[in-house]
Amino acid sequence: MKGFGQIALASVVSIFGISAVHAADAAAKIQASEVVTLPSDAAYGGGDKVGSQLIAATYNAGKGPGIWIVADGGYRLYHNGSLLAEDNQAGRVRFIPMTFLPGENAISVVSVNGKGAPGVLVQIDDLDKSYYSGSGWKSKPVVSNNSWKNKGRDLSQWGGATTLSYANNKLPSGGALGNFAANTQAKWIWTSDESDPTAVLLFTFNVKAEGFGVSTTGGDAGKVVIASDSASIRKYLQSNDAVTILVPEGTYDFRRMRNAVTEANAAGRTWCRTTCGETNRVTGKTNKFYRIAFEKNSCASLGESGLEIVKESDNLQAWSNWITTKPNKSLVGMGRGANLRGASIAVRSNEGSGNHIYRNLAIYDVNPHLIEGGDGLETVGTASKHVDKFWADHISYKWISDGMDMEFVDNATISYLDFDGANEYNCWGTDPYMALVEDAHLTYANNYWHNTYGRVPKVTGENNGSQVHLYNQYVDYNRFFVAGANGHSANAKAYVRYENSYISDGQGYLAEWGDNGYVYFSGVTFGNGTKQQHRYNGTVKQGIPQAETFNPSYSFEKRNVADLPKEIPNLSGVGGRYGKMPEYNQGFGQSNKAASVTLTAPAAGAKITASADVTLKADAKDNDGSVKSVAFYVGNTLVGTSTTAPYQVTAKNLASGTHSAVAVVTDNSGLTWMSEYVTFTVESAAESSSSTVAESSSSEVSSSSVAESSSSATPASSSSEGTIGIASPMQRATEAEAGFYRIFDIQGRPLYSGNSKPARMPAAHVIVIEYSKTGKTLRHYIQ
Known part of the structure; x- marks a missing residue:
């Protein structure tokens, strides 16, 4: 995945924005900088413990989704009621790697004004966009209870936060600010009165579908669980309860190896084989062609010559793992995403399934050597019972036998999909079946289609008809037709509205359409190699199709079309701007997690005699690797680094006053993590x-x-x-x-x-x- 490699040891300093000055090297006195006391009142979070199951400690600052925060004073940071971090040291930058859930994300900060120049600076990085502290936040100087930190809070009595005039590259007090998010648009914020000793600052953003699928809520009404293996994922998808299923960042093996012919014979079907008539575009080699006939002991229905029946003794393998589901589920990859190899997930109305969300996942290697051997993700309704509500977001999709079919579904959206049709295991080197859509109301938003054969998408009206809206699409190499539309009757028309998109190297037709099919292209840029032609009822026509279709009832954001070739590949797929398509034989297992570290000395609240040396000690542990070093900071100054247990350094020449210390551990792969702070006092000598x-x-x-x-x-x-x-x-x-x-x-x-x-x-x-x-x-x- 983009950024799966860990940052170098040198980033121990930069990740947390702590000064790289070694006080010991300069034999300089470590001054007592601004340290505050966080409120003990429960209304301001007093007594809350740091911890959230959404923290994904598998990457360093800026390498995945998360929250950057710093205060000129101190703060407590919350997400949906959980305390993510707290600090009492002015100017100490923290980054909390996070998984943001579909639905409401309630961000809250309690901040303390230490020396009269207060402010909080926050940047929230999700998969495809960032949110910044500024005028869109709410504020209050005084609260009477802590309901403000939870989802569903009432903000009607809250005023707007005040954007302060201080530059965001230094502290409001004038001190240096190092290693906050690069090129941030965040602003220092506070209440309307800078003399307020405390500010409670709130911001809410919603992760939700655009277009037809906007009402999809998935498992939001139920509990949040963590599923750490394929069996647990299946169990929760098939449970009767509403549930949000978090899958820890990593790669999971769903494959179920079996004889494909044995399975087909049992279902009254036949696997057929021939030699491909052309070389594979990826490998340059000639492969065998395997396609299933939906009849017993015959290939005749496929209408091709030279086919032979595959025998059970040929041991043709299949390995897709078909998983049916129950309603009201969200399956979410944590951090930079989860890779599901061989998973074939079906949302079927026969099981009453619907209202599903799939986010931040790679689904790949579903029988890529077979034709019509299973989807990775599909909806399957019926004419009388459609699947209702579906949203797939930031999905990487590759080496899939039968595409991503959306059949008999309403209120559905597919967004930030990265569908790579390159396939070294079939005839052509491109998947022949990308997306078949039947009787659907479906939005495709901000998707990346590349190395495709056709069906981007193919839309039909079976019984009730289809309305499919595509915008901000980037298509890079398509062999046959981009959009297909065909309705089976005047009561089952197929409408395709394709707008604000970029098609490069479209070698076939822009559209393949016929009776009761309607295709409308608008605001589409055609790059090199794209033929501006379409085929209607078998007749090739020059130009772009502009049949009358439908006007979407919702608003949507149009990107700059010229920027789509750069933006969409970067933002789409698993991990968004931080991820990438998995390798075919990528190793299984969860991603490496940062080591843990706890300061054990000095004790919290310790009083130390002036001029005495201060020993800083820490316990550090790495469950999936080894500890490389522990760095110790007093305030924002690096005191020293220890590379062997017991981890400790001696701080000399500390100025009198209150000090806040932290430890930062680095593991053998370069992952870093910061401890909670410990406050101690160096007492003044008699003058x-x-x-x-x-x-x-x-x-x-x-x-x-x-x-x-x-x-x-x-x-x-x-x-x-x-x-x-x-x-x-x-x-x-x-x-x-x-x-x-x-x-x-x-x-x-x-x-x-x-x-x-x-x-x-x-x-x-x-x-x-x-x-x-x-x-x-x-x-x-x-x-």
Whole structure:
């Protein structure tokens, strides 16, 4: 799959956006940077534990779907009520690899304002698109319960989030921001008042079908389960309950090897064989041609000469695994997707099946050497009982005997399909049967068809007629006809509306149609090798077909047609922009998972004497590989790396104040994972009473050297001048106690020094340092 290879060890730093500066190398003091205390109140997520079955720890940042987040302060991040991550360190970027479910995806962030320049930056990457923090989010500064984090929440009383004016390549406080998602369009957001100590920020996006299948909900009404093998997948698909079935990223073997002739004879059918009349387009070799006749001990119904009956002793093999289903199911590949080799899944009205969703899957190797030897995914209804509601999204499809047939189905959509018809095991090197559609109301949106023989798609009206709408299609090499349409009567017409698409190397006909069949092409670009001709009732006509068809009742997004050859192959199929078609003999098993890591020292809340060394320790474990290294960070500074157990390093020269530490483990394949944070305090040493104000008024001070105010501080309301007061947990020095003041901007540049505190601050957000008359530092704070 695109990105199945893991990133290099050097990315231990870049994946989480942590500074690559080694404090020990420079023998520099590690300053106490901005650390906050997350709310303990349950209304703000206090007591929630990190964990979700949707986290897919099988790739590094930017290599698959997931969520990027950073705050200038701290945060808790939720998806559909589950806590995905939390952090109390300003500027520490995290990426959470995720599987997003069909239906509602409720994203929630609780963020804490630490030093008066707050903000949260979020980017959500799904298979084919990204969502960004910005004006489309909702916000509140105060909540009374935690219902805001769940699906189905009422947002009618929530205001819009405020997009802050800060650049998204640095923190609102002015500090450096490293290794967030490249070229992000995310904006820093907060409530309408930057002095609010807390912000609850919400965003909802829905993963749903476009077009006819928009009402398909699959297993959304039921529980979510994980199926880690082919038997479990079959079991859940055939269960009576509504269920969303998550398949861990990897490759699964469904094949069931058997004698094809034995099976055909039992069903009163006959396998027939001849030598192909041409060489295979893929291999250049001449193959045998195997096709089934739906009669016993005869090939006559196929109407071809030179056919011979295949004997049971010839041991012709078949291996498709036919799986019938029950209604209300979602089968979803996790992370960058799941590959199902030999699976042949049928959604049949005879079993009452319908309302199915298939997403982020590769279905391949279904008897590719046989003709009409089974589909990988199909709907099968009847004239009196159609299958209702079907959506297949981000499916890779290759080496399939009989295509993807949609028979007697309504309210159906197929989107972001990657159908590769190249087949080295049949006669021509291209699959002859791609998509047969009978009596259907079906939308094809944003699909990639390549190396096809024809039937892209072939649409018929059997009893009730068909309406098939295609847009944003990219067809690259088609041998016979692209669209077919034929209705069996005036009451069973077949309509095909083909628009806003790109057809390259279409060597046959744009359409093969006849009585009661109607094909309409509009906004289609024809690339090199495409013949602009069609055949109606056997007569070839030049130009494009533009018969009157139907107008879709729904709205849809038209892409730029000129961009389709680049965009659609990249976005379609398993894994979307992060995946690729599996190899034919790809190894079976689940994808490698990142190692786990937990900081064991220092203890949470530990108080450490100034100038003392701090030992950072971690437990790391890899269940499917080995641990290569564990890197330890204090704040956003790399302290050191350990390559052997017990994993530990010593941090020297830590400045007084509150610190937040994490560990990042790297496994033998380069996968990385970050621990939860641990907070500890380095206590101040007693300062000499003879110390004086040594700095000149023109010197600069780093904002990171300013001592931390407690995250439990509550801000004063904004003054009319717009300054923000942050109350310290200890009472600030009174005017009588303080004898000298120095004021800096957030970047540490001096703005003022003098014996009295100015009534009006020289900037909206400033660092204030108060000194006693003897020169002793009394307080540092942000105002």
